[in-house]
Amino acid sequence: MRGKLIGSVVLGAAGLALLVSLGNWQVRRLDWKLGVIDRIETRMAAAPVALPVSPDPEADAYRAVEVAGRFTGRTLRVQSAMEGFGAGYHLIQALETPADGSLLIDRGFVPQGQPLPPAPTGAVTITGNLLWPDEQDGFTPDPDRQAGLFYARDVPSMAGLLGTRALMVVRRDGPAGGGALVVAPVGTAGIRNDHRGYAITWYSLAAVWLVMSGFLIYRMAKQSKGKAA
Template structure:
């Protein structure tokens, strides 16, 4: 305000504009965040398409007719992408004295998976997850009637080894504590020879009376990618809306101020506000 009580509109408008305008760095960071949120949303859409294709592929494998397991010559090429959950068949003789119990929690309750080597006619070994036993049947002497001594035919799902251990639990072979079906570690602990780098989950048709409960393989693939994508997109549009309000709102207020007549009711109502123009004190 000057000695005559006059404040120029240009000075007031400059101060108001400076107070309302975001900093350059804040604007740049907001734009980068917007682009990143959109990219995350697109990535989740792509992940969803991949997950749906995976689910469809696994469903086809599980319900296909059982095929012989891969030959030893191709064991090095077996992978989760090309072989896991494939419906397979094999035959041989169980080596019950070398079975391994792996802790498990199933729809039957807590207990153990019983992994037993199956020796095939060519001498190679394949670990068979024969199924589940509760804690009270942990000792093999409680289920001798379910341990066949002769040749058996097994069908089930090919599974990829689970190295090191389970969630927050590491296998302790020296104390015979197992939390995951780590084929290589189990084979080494039991002194087995040439063992397939995978194991087979026996299906219900391979269950033997008095033996472990087979056919409990759970196939579940969480698919929340659409929810994640919508969340990222929503955050991006909220940020975009905030930027529009920040920049567009100031422009709108400036336009209104220019168009209002100096002596109009709007100018009078705003003369002490941040958008005030020239103020002349009455004499």
């Protein structure tokens, strides 16, 4: 019985240490993610700069930029939803620039049922943020390329269809069409940050494990004492 008691104490301590360490790891991950979000928000709010020569998805994501050129070609629709407006479409179109070639502009959001506003003609200057969206998963339907309808902002596919660089700027200011077009700037709300919840889960499991292990060890110790008597 004494050997079983010692084994239970060791097992209980090991399990508790493991669960607490997992909770501590999630706290460290939470601190890291909050730092990432803070850097992104600082980058988004910064004064716009010229488009980098070779934009990098890690170093330049969400960077505020200013591009000038003319809208060309067809408008692609990306089925989506926006708080306060419901279902609708992001409008994606090519912007031909003299300095940076042709790139994708997310002109904004149009609620479902509203007519699609045409892009302005002539030269425009767009202020926005670089974005490499990660919106696709195994359940995302294939796009209808002929109709220009996508179900995620798949930059490489849309760039291939419109003949632009695989680069997207999400407009936050500048002319891009009137009508029902709503500015839909980038934000950090969509960045997953579940580490707080995971930490609470691991610490809760550690507390439950401590209580259950303590109760088991108490019963075993009591039984051992009774037999010894």
